[in-house]
Amino acid sequence: MFTSFGKYILLLRLSFKRPEKFKVYWAEVMREMVSVGIGSLGIIAIISVFIGAATTIQVAFQLASPLVPLSIAGKISRDSNILEFSPTISSLVLAGRVGSNFASQIGTMRVTEQIDALEIMGVNAPGYLISPKIIAGVSMVPVLVIMSICLGITGGYIACLAGSEITPADYVAGVVDGFDGLTIRVALVKAVVFGFLIASICSYQGFYTSGGALEVGQSATRGVVYSCVMILFADLVITRLML
Amino acid sequence: MIEVKDIYKTFGENEVLKGISATFQTGKNNLIIGGSGSGKTTMLKCIVGLHEPTKGQVFFEGENFTEMDFEQRVPIRTQIGMLFQNSALFDSMTVEENIMFPLNLFTTQSISEKRDRANFCLERVNLKGRNKLYPSELSGGMKKRVGIARAISMEPKFLFVDEPNSGLDPKTSILIDELIADLTIEYNMTTVVVTHDMNSVMGIGDHIIFLHQGQKWWEGSNKEIAHTDNQELNDFVFASKFMQAAKGKL
Numbered sequence: 001m002f003t004s005f006g007k008y009i010l011l012l013r014l015s016f017k018r019p020e021k022f023k024v025y026w027a028e029v030m031r032e033m034v035s036v037g038i039g040s041l042g043i044i045a046i047i048s049v050f051i052g053a054a055t056t057i058q059v060a061f062q063l064a065s066p067l068v069p070l071s072i073a074g075k076i077s078r079d080s081n082i083l084e085f086s087p088t089i090s091s092l093v094l095a096g097r098v099g100s101n102f103a104s105q106i107g108t109m110r111v112t113e114q115i116d117a118l119e120i121m122g123v124n125a126p127g128y129l130i131s132p133k134i135i136a137g138v139s140m141v142p143v144l145v146i147m148s149i150c151l152g153i154t155g156g157y158i159a160c161l162a163g164s165e166i167t168p169a170d171y172v173a174g175v176v177d178g179f180d181g182l183t184i185r186v187a188l189v190k191a192v193v194f195g196f197l198i199a200s201i202c203s204y205q206g207f208y209t210s211g212g213a214l215e216v217g218q219s220a221t222r223g224v225v226y227s228c229v230m231i232l233f234a235d236l237v238i239t240r241l242m243l
Numbered sequence: 244m245i246e247v248k249d250i251y252k253t254f255g256e257n258e259v260l261k262g263i264s265a266t267f268q269t270g271k272n273n274l275i276i277g278g279s280g281s282g283k284t285t286m287l288k289c290i291v292g293l294h295e296p297t298k299g300q301v302f303f304e305g306e307n308f309t310e311m312d313f314e315q316r317v318p319i320r321t322q323i324g325m326l327f328q329n330s331a332l333f334d335s336m337t338v339e340e341n342i343m344f345p346l347n348l349f350t351t352q353s354i355s356e357k358r359d360r361a362n363f364c365l366e367r368v369n370l371k372g373r374n375k376l377y378p379s380e381l382s383g384g385m386k387k388r389v390g391i392a393r394a395i396s397m398e399p400k401f402l403f404v405d406e407p408n409s410g411l412d413p414k415t416s417i418l419i420d421e422l423i424a425d426l427t428i429e430y431n432m433t434t435v436v437v438t439h440d441m442n443s444v445m446g447i448g449d450h451i452i453f454l455h456q457g458q459k460w461w462e463g464s465n466k467e468i469a470h471t472d473n474q475e476l477n478d479f480v481f482a483s484k485f486m487q488a489a490k491g492k493l
Contacts, residue, residue: 020348113331116293120403121345122320124313 032136052155074174103223106206141195250299277454324394
């Protein structure tokens, strides 16, 4: 475990060495940002709307008491979306979509000698392959999380329109009541950290793949599992530190 | 010229190379031959720095490559072209982008100059007009030729070729061998080819090293190889019925 962690740190160090030519690297960063950002929009939109709707219905159901104002359900749903569902669930889904893609892409390049070809040319392979992915992860996951928060709250509103547990007016009153900017800051910190973890862990797994197609699949699976575990661990740490 | 001095390479308990020394001359096709598991590819990877030798040194034009770090090796690496066994073309790039890739990173040429160079290289390997194809759209022989075009795009001093004939039909194999031999003369390169194809050995083997069980077993040229009394080399060279039949005529 310590050997792997040491290799991971050394790989990160190599990844952020000065690029041979900034322009070529910048093109890669843009390509990865489109892949991570635009490529994940659909899945993030779908899960955000459904989770937002389901959360609102469940909270309203649990608060079905004449002593508690129903607008509270909107407030709880909002904060749950901002603090937990949007950053964490979205990142877990992104680990599956983006992380497995990173690991299998780099792993395939390794087993087909494309990484060797880069090294023979004198290219810093970790820098060329991994740093654009980390930059894309760190910059695009927060954007996706912000979008997820908006869609999650919208999902809650749609659930109110379609159901009878809570009126849309009560929901909106709850959503705008007592908003604290700290929750958004926490969500963004989580998003940046989770983006880094997904990109770096999955790239590491891909980079040290050896063997053939079977091992590429195993690397992708390991990358997703390890990044999911680390996302949950980091979620706890950030929550403990910031709230 | 490339000099290899007393190279050892060990993977765990397994000693793959056991003290190999060799000199590869400029302008010649230097072949490393041997059976499967004899250490040919490991030796090639030790020479180009993809594996670090456990012991021993590699010199490129008198410069000790083994003792250099990654940054120090870059100027030498930009003079190296390599064709991999499976071509190792970048899947996400077109043929033209593959050839232009080293030019983009290591030259200050304009786009049109780089495109001209890519067209020249493609023409040189008889693939004119295939610029916009992706590697997945190419046959095995075409991939090898694009690999060669990429390898020569920077006008290298050293060309390394790993199993150029694997997976190719005999006719295409001969074309690839002839292309390598022609380019070696054209660019006055030091070419090192790893192969176990006897057609290549007899066709382009100016200087041949035979590896057996991780050691240099024999060294000579394609004119001498058929007349040696080295038992292991004879077993290797005349393994096929075709070569046995041709033995008297060589």
